[in-house]
Amino acid sequence: MKELTNKDVYDFLEEEIACHPKLSDKFGGNLKEHEGDDEFWEELSENLDCFTICDICGKPMIEGYIMNGSHYCSDACLHEDFSDEQIAELCTEDNDECYYTNWYEDSISYNKH
Ligand SMILES: [Zn+2]
Numbered sequence: 001m002k003e004l005t006n007k008d009v010y011d012f013l014e015e016e017i018a019c020h021p022k023l024s025d026k027f028g029g030n031l032k033e034h035e036g037d038d039e040f041w042e043e044l045s046e047n048l049d050c051f052t053i054c055d056i057c058g059k060p061m062i063e064g065y066i067m068n069g070s071h072y073c074s075d076a077c078l079h080e081d082f083s084d085e086q087i088a089e090l091c092t093e094d095n096d097e098c099y100y101t102n103w104y105e106d107s108i109s110y111n112k113h
Pocket residue numbers: 054055056057058059072073074077
């Protein structure tokens with residue numbers, strides 16, 4: 001699996017926004033400047049399906065964990081809510097509430113590469 005750093009997430013989203021003329025008017029530019037601006041990211045996520053927001057740190061994420069309906073961008077954020085034991089208990093094969101996934105495969109810029 002390709003490891004994406006947070007910088008990659010911003011690069012990816014900047015490219016994605018550039019593919020949508022309507023969005024680039026409003027959300028274009030250096031996304032890193034909006035780090036920590038919850039309102040900005042919430043609004044953008046309503047307009048763009050290829051990412052979501054980490055429920056712990058509030059940063060944009062294009063892949064990560066879904067556990068019981070919450071989103072976690074990294075192991076560190078996941079461990080804010082769950083211990084190793086809890087994760088092992090929850091992540092059983094018959095529990096489809098807990099898994100690792102990505103949101104970017106539907107995106108325009110991902111698919112054109
Ligand atoms: Zn996080």
